[in-house]
Amino acid sequence: MPFYKSIQINETTNAHFWEITEDVTSLFRAVSLKDTSLFRLESMKSEAHQCGFLAVRMLLQHLGYTDFDLSYDEVGKPHLIDGKHISISHSHEFSAICISDVIIGIDLEKLKEKTLKIAPRFMDVNHLEGLEVSEQIEKATVIWGVKESIFKIKNEKGISFPEHISERTFDLKDGICTAELRFNNQLETFSIQFYPVEAYIFVCAIPN
Numbered sequence: 001m002p003f004y005k006s007i008q009i010n011e012t013t014n015a016h017f018w019e020i021t022e023d024v025t026s027l028f029r030a031v032s033l034k035d036t037s038l039f040r041l042e043s044m045k046s047e048a049h050q051c052g053f054l055a056v057r058m059l060l061q062h063l064g065y066t067d068f069d070l071s072y073d074e075v076g077k078p079h080l081i082d083g084k085h086i087s088i089s090h091s092h093e094f095s096a097i098c099i100s101d102v103i104i105g106i107d108l109e110k111l112k113e114k115t116l117k118i119a120p121r122f123m124d125v126n127h128l129e130g131l132e133v134s135e136q137i138e139k140a141t142v143i144w145g146v147k148e149s150i151f152k153i154k155n156e157k158g159i160s161f162p163e164h165i166s167e168r169t170f171d172l173k174d175g176i177c178t179a180e181l182r183f184n185n186q187l188e189t190f191s192i193q194f195y196p197v198e199a200y201i202f203v204c205a206i207p208n
């Protein structure tokens, strides 16, 4: 049962991680699924995707919930039956969920060179100046995670990562930053916490 760890984000917000070492059959046998989830699982093309999906259900069970307590709205955003807020992310060998009394968005992203290569498409690369390549990869991954996390909070049609979401200057060692969404003539700010988790970056955004 490789429950990996929890991170307390604030008094009412906790993130939980599952390291996927099981095969899809073992995970499937260990969870109870409602019919809609069974259909979704069957429609997934890759076993890695199925494992990530099932590992989220393992985390729910670890916390005293089941798949029956989780539903999705029309845009694919997950909701818990007890009114608490939930955000979900999976990446390769890890699945993560974050549960909170307040709205949150999370993203878990594997560190890889490709993120740096595509950085000009989603961020202001001046923010990477003066860093070693490994730090540039890390920072670009954090910024990607910031944008995904804010998108998961807002998920409004028309939000563009490079145009509408920007991070204020921050240092990697701080583990926190502030980000802004400027969209539809409105400015919203978000408090961001980010953590390295093995070869991944975990980001959690909370609206201010």
Ligand SMILES: CC(C)(COP(=O)(O)OP(=O)(O)OC[C@H]1O[C@@H](n2cnc3c(N)ncnc32)[C@H](O)[C@@H]1OP(=O)(O)O)[C@@H](O)C(=O)NCCC(=O)NCCS
Pocket: 053, 056, 075, 076, 077, 078, 087, 088, 089, 090, 091, 106, 107, 108, 121, 122, 148, 151, 152, 153, 155, 159, 160, 161, 162
């Ligand atoms: C929806 C989206 C945020 C998912 O992110 P991802 O990195 O592909 O995948 P993750 O594993 O981190 O997250 C997937 C989970 O997000 C959640 N999710 C999906 N749609 C969501 C939405 N609209 N709002 C909030 N959460 C959502 C789901 O729980 C999903 O997992 P599950 O279906 O297995 O429960 C992403 O696909 C997306 O659309 N991003 C915006 C794309 C974009 O604008 N890119 C611009 C690049 S310049």
